[in-house]
Amino acid sequence: xxxxxxxxxxxxxxxxxxxxxxxxxxxxxxxxxxxxxxxxxxxxxxxxxxxxxxxxxxxxxxxxxxxxxxxxxxxxxxxxxxxxxxxxxxxxxxxxxxxxxxxxxxxxxxxxxxxxxxxxxxxxxxxxxxxxxxxxxxxxxxxxxxxxxxxxxxxxxxxxxxxxxxxxxxxxxxxxxxxxxxxxxxxxxxxxxxxxxxxxxxxxxxxxxxxxxxxxxxxxxxxxxxxxxxxxxxxxxxxxxxxxxxxxxxxxxxxxxxxxxxxxxxxxxxxxxxxxxxxxxxxxxxxxxxxxxxxxxxxxxxxxxxxxxxxxxxxxxxxxxxxxxxxxxxxxxxxxxxxxxxxxxxxxxxxxxxxxxxxxxxxxxxxxxxxxxxxxxxxxxxxxxxxxxxxxxxxxxxxxx
Numbered sequence: 001x002x003x004x005x006x007x008x009x010x011x012x013x014x015x016x017x018x019x020x021x022x023x024x025x026x027x028x029x030x031x032x033x034x035x036x037x038x039x040x041x042x043x044x045x046x047x048x049x050x051x052x053x054x055x056x057x058x059x060x061x062x063x064x065x066x067x068x069x070x071x072x073x074x075x076x077x078x079x080x081x082x083x084x085x086x087x088x089x090x091x092x093x094x095x096x097x098x099x100x101x102x103x104x105x106x107x108x109x110x111x112x113x114x115x116x117x118x119x120x121x122x123x124x125x126x127x128x129x130x131x132x133x134x135x136x137x138x139x140x141x142x143x144x145x146x147x148x149x150x151x152x153x154x155x156x157x158x159x160x161x162x163x164x165x166x167x168x169x170x171x172x173x174x175x176x177x178x179x180x181x182x183x184x185x186x187x188x189x190x191x192x193x194x195x196x197x198x199x200x201x202x203x204x205x206x207x208x209x210x211x212x213x214x215x216x217x218x219x220x221x222x223x224x225x226x227x228x229x230x231x232x233x234x235x236x237x238x239x240x241x242x243x244x245x246x247x248x249x250x251x252x253x254x255x256x257x258x259x260x261x262x263x264x265x266x267x268x269x270x271x272x273x274x275x276x277x278x279x280x281x282x283x284x285x286x287x288x289x290x291x292x293x294x295x296x297x298x299x300x301x302x303x304x305x306x307x308x309x310x311x312x313x314x315x316x317x318x319x320x321x322x323x324x325x326x327x328x329x330x331x332x333x334x335x336x337x338x339x340x341x342x343x344x345x346x347x348x349x350x351x352x353x354x355x356x357x358x359x360x361x362x363x364x365x366x367x368x369x370x371x372x373x374x375x376x377x378x379x380x381x382x383x384x385x386x387x388x389x390x391x392x393x394x395x396x397x398x399x400x401x
Contacts, residue, residue: 023056027067028400033075037391038083039382045075045104051111063116070108077104085312086304086383093217093309094232112159123166128159131178133193133206135249135258138329139295139321141275142206142245142262144191147318150347151358151376151392162189172197180210186240187211201250206262212241213319214271217310234313239266256281264299273299275321279329291331300325302351304383323385326350339364347386354380354387368400 033046053067081100082090090097114127134140138153146157165177173196180189189210196203216235245262261276279293300322301307307323314320328350333343344359358376365371374394380387 023054023064025052025054026401027052028398030396030398032394032396035391035393036389038389041083043076045073045077047071047073047104061118063118064114065116066113067111068108069111072106073104078102079104081312081316084388085309086307086385086388088304088383089307089309089312092305092307094219098232114159121168123164125162125164125166128161129164130157131160131162131164132157133204134260135202135247136260136277137279137291137293137331139260139275139277139293139327141260141277141321142193142204142243142247144189144208144210144243147321150356151345151374151394198250200252201248201257203246203248205246206243207245208243210241211238212266213238215310215313215319217308217313239268239271241266254282273297275299287335289331289333291329293329295322295327295329297322297325300351302326304352324349324351349380349385352380352384354378354384356386370398372396372398 028051030049030051031046032049033044035044036042049069049071051067051069053065055063055065057063079102081102082097085100087097110128112128112130114125114129116123116125131145132140132143133145134142138148138150140146140148145160148157149155160180162178162180167175167177169175173194176191176193176195178189178191182188189208191208191210192206194205214237216237218233218235242265243262244265245260247258247260249256249258251257257278257280259276259278261274263272263274265272274296275298276296277293279291281289281291283289299320301311302325311320311323315323326349328348329345331343331345333341335341341362342359343362344357346358347356349355356376356378358374360372360374362370362372372395374396376392376394378386378389378391382388
């Protein structure tokens with residue numbers, strides 16, 4: 001049975017408990033408008049989103065939480081993937097540039113729905129919940145559950161349907177064990193983190209095993225294709241992936257440092273790869289904050305001639321952390337006034353030399369309302385990861401209640 005079916009079966013159990021336990025309600029409303037500038041066109045798209053959270057404690061040892069997200073889109077809702085992918089990638093994969101529509105549809109869904117039971121030094125959490133691992137700001141080689149947006153790395157993650165056991169074995173030692181049940185134990189996702197607090201920082205050891213899907217796009221074998229059908233086929237191969245890694249997160253002379261890495265192994269040795277990220281940050285006495293982080297992903301390509309459309313699709317779906325092998329991320333932030341703060345982030349793809357620079361202004365309209373404006377410049381050439389897009393803008397209002 002899939003993890004989704006397990007989650008659906010849990011809903012009738014959690015809802016009655018939530019209704020009788022005097023839940024606390026909170027959440028936010030978010031309105032977002034994005035503009036995109038490409039080499040031959042520009043367009044605008046956006047959404048209105050309502051997130052409604054509730055939390056209840058039917059007993060001293062039991063906590064139940066849930067949230068519902070409702071999201072409605074406006075403006076352009078159908079994207080052509082060919083506008084965001086270098087033409088060479090399409091030519092490498094399909095022999096030419098083809099329209100590849102991606103549609104964003106209105107949705108209302110339960111993002112989290114879980115019950116947490118406290119048993120002394122052990123907590124057990126059942127249901128759709130937040131799972132996040134690794135100290136990295138942008139890239140987390142030890143995290144198999146989440147994918148971060150490059151221009152918004154701290155945006156909330158989608159809930160994961162799982163069973164989680166967290167054991168505080170000692171004041172300095174915590175063990176997390178997680179599984180996503182399937183119809184057999186071999187197919188189930190298994191993950192464990194051992195975290196130790198040391199005088200110089202936090203150390204973790206991480207291990208996981210799950211079924212990993214690798215897509216492959218091939219031109220249609222029979223031409224012409226039926227009317228309305230794409231002239232290609234998407235094949236999906238599933239293989240068991242085993243991850244072993246760890247991290248260090250500490251501080252030296254007021255400077256934060258972190259390093260995180262993982263080795264990924266498959267039944268076919270040719271698929272094996274490692275990922276390593278490392279970063280530093282520092283806050284000056286005047287409030288100026290600086291951060292830098294880098295990524296090495298041996299699974300990534302180093303030239304566009306090795307990049308195919310299959311890898312782009314895996315990246316857009318969050319199945320892989322990067323397209324290329326080497327990246328650098330930089331960020332700075334400074335409080336301009338008590339209500340207005342400025343920041344800027346930037347990325348460099350060290351393999352194809354493309355880049356992003358993205359300054360942001362954030363204004364606190366009131367204690368619970370924040371208005372944010374961002375403008376991003378991209379460069380490097382039309383046949384590069386970031387340079388295919390010229391600019392992107394964003395205006396976002398978020399009101400908490």
